[in-house]
């Protein structure tokens with residue numbers, strides 16, 4: 504039975520794209536004993552041996568608003584991602600976007616929580632096929648177990664409701680990147696989406712609070728994502744961030760003149776920062792003809808009017824906003840009037856960014872399930888092998904392609920994690936001890952000599968009130984320790 508299966512697989516290997524649709528065979532045959540076989544499709548071999556990471560998909564809205572289950576096979580007209588397509592495309596890890604529509608004003612965090620929950624629900628339903636992941640090691644572990652790794656990134660800093668505590672909570676819930684803004688400028692960072700709008704209050708980039716958000720993200724180990732932000736926000740974020748940043752889903756402005764795409768100067772700044780630009784697949788961001796056609800003001804007006812009319816007609820009785828998922832069919836129908844760009848346009852963007860920023864600074868940020876048009880040949884995640892094939896045809900090596908498909912992002916994620924560890928330990932070193940620190944150490948039976956040494960070295964940031972003295976005595980703190988605290992405070 505096995506040999507029969509193998510020869511069938513080899514037969515398919517001869518025809519490249521036919522097999523691209525059936526990569527499931529390949530993983531098994533690759534593990535089997537080395538037998539001389541007909542010339543394998545090199546593109547497919549490269550694709551199937553890669554750990555492929557995509558950093559932006561808007562599927563959580565489908566989970567939450569449509570009750571979509573990732574195990575369902577869906578026509579590509581309905582969605583770009585499901586477990587079948589993930590397997591066909593050999594997608595190893597996806598960052599599911601926690602995108603909070605600005606219409607949810609007053610309930611941003613709640614909306615983000617609901618989307619986060621929807622991702623966990625999917626992982627719980629398909630434990631044999633997918634796993635939640637929170638670190639670079641988690642991604643690699645899931646891949647080794649032949650499981651799809653699900654990660655989360657918040658899209659739009661307004662989700663933290665101007666509160667660093669919420670930022671920390673989102674980190675604790677597993678969110679590993681945050682796009683500083685979506686298309687809307689928030690109260691601390693400017694967006695490229697409305698930078699020309701005089702009615703919007705801008706910050707010349709970021710406010711002081713916004714800069715602190717970036718610093719806190721560095722400390723937590725949450726990747727700073729500069730997709731969507733204004734140019735000034737971008738340059739400030741790079742100046743402040745101590746860790747490499749990402750553009751989770753952005754393409755090149757030199758090739759397609761879209762304000763949320765990145766100029767060559769920005770690409771070079773990404774090289775210096777050590778970050779990675781994950782190329783967006785959306786037709787209007789990768790093809791100048793499509794962008795021009797689809798930005799025709801009359802046509803845009805007509806679409807917006809249709810969407811508004813739909814929202815009015817389908818208003819929710821509880822007053823909650825009509826979500827993108829509900830009116831997406833209108834946008835998809837509208838987008839279909841413009842011919843899809845060739846796959847070449849997408850590959851041109853990858854190629855351009857690889858040339859300007861460098862091969863170590865480019866990756867994939869599809870925007871699957873969040874866009875209404877994709878280039879020819881890319882109907883869903885199942886078609887990712889076509890990108891590998893096109894890159895190989897352009898002369899990219901196996902090693903370079905693996906970097907683009909996921910290696911570069913994985914490196915950046917590891918660097919962000921290392922920076923967080925460094926910042927956390929540095930702060931502990933420099934800060935004076937709080938009462939809670941000492942209480943914790945006394946409770947944990949840290950010896951008096953060691954405690955006194957720490958107290959003398961770091962100092963304390965509290966006064967030893969009678970209540971605190973009693974509390975420490977109750978935990979059997981040594982008298983010499985209490986003396987050291989009293990002395991440290993006087994210094």
Ligand SMILES: [Zn+2]
Pocket residue numbers: 658731752
């Ligand atoms: Zn986006």
